Amino acid sequence: MSYAIRVLQGDDLQLLKDMDTGIENDYVIRVFDRLTQKPNRLYGLFLDENLVSVGGISIYAGSYAMLGRIRTDRRYKKKGLASEIMSYMKDEAFRDERIQWVGANTQEENLPARRVMKKIGLTKHTMLYGALTKDTSMLESGAVPWKPITDLERKKKWLDHTFIQPGNVFPYECYYPFPATVELFQDSELHMWTFYENADASRFLITKPDQKKHHYLHAIYPWSDLTDQKGLWETISRDYRQLAKQTGEETYIWMDLTKEEVQTLPADHDFILESPWILHGISR
Missing domain, CATH: 3.40.630 (Aminopeptidase)
Known part of the structure; x- marks a missing residue:
């Protein structure tokens, strides 16, 4: 099985639409063009040329990178794909010497996402409503x-x-x-x-x-x-x-x-x- 992660471009929108994420009216699809333009980036994880997981990076104040917008095809769940793409994006963010901090937000009730944060080395700062x-x-x-x-x-x-x-x-x-x-x-x-x-x-x-x-x-x-x-x-x-x-x-x-x-x-x-x-x- 071939494996690859790459930056998504505007013409990859249909690949995202073809994913079975279970998310109705997904805002990432609605604003895909904006999320694939600088300073934003979307990444796709491909298995055998099938887009199976997506994540994004947004840059703030020139030196802060936020990871998020994780979506995984339900047919490929429980394979550690979210951790794979999050870890990749963290490393990619730090390749930019201007970036001094990389982070992500998870909801308190989202235990799988919290486990991903710990797995890729992100530590808790605060919890806010x-x-x-x-x-x-x-x-x-x-x-x-x-x-x-x-x-x-x-x-x-x-x-x-x-x-x-x-x-x-x-x-x-x-x-x-x-x-x-x-x-x-x-x-x-x-x-x-x-x-x-x-x-x-x-x-x-x-x-x-x-x-x-x-x-x-x-x-x-x-x-x-x-x-x-x-x-x-x-x-x-x-x-x-x-x-x-x-x-x-x-x-x-x-x-x-x-x-x-x-x-x-x-x-x-x-x-x-x-x-x-x-x-x-x-x-x-």
Whole structure:
């Protein structure tokens, strides 16, 4: 039986469609053209010229590589193919000298995927819920929204203090948190992200738009006192309403929360909480 792994091209789409993955309305098929163009790459594992497993690499901030989009033909399950293609992609990512970290996300309940992460040498960093809502009224108190931060150096100081120096994970995009380094925070993006400070300058907040399946206001708040900070949710809610008016489409607030933070939410909260995601990774 012949065996090969190679980069997929635009004309390989039909091969992917012919796979029996059991995934209905697969987004990888819908956006195949985009996923096969730089900085994204899709790889295919072939047995006897049959495409039997697929995986992808996406590059963020020039030095972070995320592995994912694993699909395996159900007729070839339990042959270790997911591990094979994931290990191959990890090695391929590190061939680029600019890449300093390689990682992948798995849902907590996906035990086979978690075993693959361990097998290829990726270690657990953190576990986060992608908490979604359209209504934060149960968390608002009528307080004044926080003051915007416009000074670039002030933004950098907050990021250095709360993420970079302690080595914390930063929610860079919806679904994509990374271990924080200076390289993750480009000036061009910091100018676009909206930063806020509370009245006594003891807390800060970032809000920024994102789009995956839906539109999101991604709210980043690096403390666990979510229900105690007056004005926090008024600030988030105001930015959410403005974004929802602009998109005119299905739009949510997205906040990355630990299990401990989820437990601090009021019993009548309106967040959608699906299975949390576990971030795995390895540095060069």
